[in-house]
Amino acid sequence: MMSFDVQHAYAALQPYFQARIHLNEPLASHSAFGVGGPADVWVTLEKQQELIDLVNMCAEHRWPLLLVGEGRNILFADAGVRGIVARIDFHHYQIEMQTETSALLIVEAGARWAQILDKLLPLGWSGLEFGVGIPGTLGAGIVSNAGAHNWDLGHILKWIEVLDARGCNSEPEDQFAPASIRCYTRDELDLGHRQSRFRVERSTFIDHEGKLVCPPRRLIEPPEIVLLLGLRLSYRDSQQLLTQRDRFLRERRLNEPPLPHTGPIFKDPEGGSARELIERVGLRGQVHGQAQITEQNANYLANLGGARAEDMVRLIIAAHQQVRKQCGTDLTLNVDLLGEWSHSG
Template identity: 75%
Template sequence: MSIDIQHAYNILYPHFQERLCLNEPLVSHCAFGVGGPADIWVTLKSQQELVDLVNLCAEQHWPLLLVGSGRNIIFADAGVRGIVARIDFHHYQINMQTETSALLIVEAGACWDQILDTLLPLGWSGLEFGVGISGTLGAGIVSNAGARNWDLGQILEWIDVLDARGSDSDPDDQFAPATKRHYTRNELDLSYRHSRLRSKRSTVIDDEGKLVFSPRHLIEPPEIVLRLGLHLSYQDSQQLLTQRDIYLRERRQREPSLPLTGPIFKDHQRTSARDLIAQVGLQGQIHGKSQISEQNANYLVNLGGASAEDMLQLIVAAHQQVLRQCGIDLMLNVDLRGEWSHPDQTNPL
């Protein structure tokens, strides 16, 4: 997919102005601290801006990658071609249902910790299991993020999405604008670190250590979470705040303190990815400026100036060693985006 970058920039600038950037370094928008430039970067502050941008990109056949806070993405060293847009709308409201229950209606760009800072002092429980998860709630429901044997799916009632699956039509076909859809919890095929929105979109490492990317859409992802309805229950606020502090201490004990992101792999049903990688002797392994954490082997640490390729080499090595020594095919829990140059792969968007 090709795009006249300057032409697209000139069209978009009157709408976004200082929020629009050419050749934006993605290292600034990635928890791993790696990644080359995005041809065009823009921050979206409202649902309407998202709808308008998606429809314009579909009409013009400009490739568009939508991201949250970048906590679960490794951007390639060559960057991303086309437009990368951050979803940064995060309004919320609490609708009382009974004296002890409420529905939190929250936009997809809201960050987990920021919402908790509001809810817990008010005595609203439901999301505290995710203390320390720094991503957005929109991205969180795509991967059904969770901790402590809880996940978002367990408190979710519904989501609204923008459906842009019709954008992959031939340029000569009639333009079909994206449409909003409403899904209940039971329509999302929620399970461990999975939802229907993530299905067939993950990168796989095959038996030979080669990357196998899923087909990419003109608008990626093709269904974009706009807002969520989450069930809350009332509890004593002081107890909730005390529990938050306990959870934070526990997380700091098991996660590295250096710049990092993770977990890299999903846990296997029989044992954790952390234990498997340690078992094959790769805990603390270094490649370039990247390291498999000595504290938790399912995390990567950027030692300062790491490249995406440094991290990819460690990811592939961990996958291959666990596969050969333990017979377990670990599945990636992070997304690889951009123009990767790994041997024998098919490049994604």
């Protein structure tokens, strides 16, 4: 692990971020699962320029930096995260008319699904309504190509703008290149089911022995950070859209546990259902410590109160191994495991 002088970094950054920077921030309060140890330094970013400046400053000083959104798909380790963790919280948007019945939504990566839908649907702008009830941000959504109802962000994406910090991760240290902004079209992103090329190198998987295999931590993580999305919209009757929103919400409530601190575990395999496979091997309702594979949906984990990340990982591995053994399916994680994981099996 790279060395990191916490006090030096905090002293250098505090004048810029003031009340938005914290030492030893508990990450459990920034994860849907409600677990995770401390981040050495926590920063909230409210403008794109703050992100650009922070990335370049971290590259220059060799401070490890992890960028996150709402933490809806993240399981932070009990040991926390060494270095700086920065939350992307810029969320402005604009609608550019193309024709009388079509438009382009230009939206910053930190915008939340619910926030944008509350604005678009009453105006009759269609395109994102499949995401009713999806938590988190649109920036994180395109990394995982989030979707529902046989639709996903890739269907309406035209382009994205990213901060390319790959040069900041270069070795030796004196050869790093400053971060730069670049644009990608939809076809350059290798979008698939809950997948994009941004996610491939960051994925944790479980090997045949039941051990976690985590990707190596780089200085700036992720090395390409989504800043802006261009999404296609079309005009529909607003009342129809609002009616559809209500129906989607009802369907979601039937399938999601009504518990705080919960989230999905695995991607559905092609032509199958992770939920049904976990139920088939008899693990619905299984408890480890204060973590549970929920009764309502066996592809969801819940924190019953005071769970540790380790408890959740034990259940994740048990589900993965039993499904592989009994059903012959190698389930793929739909959560990102971040921080100081030591194993695990």
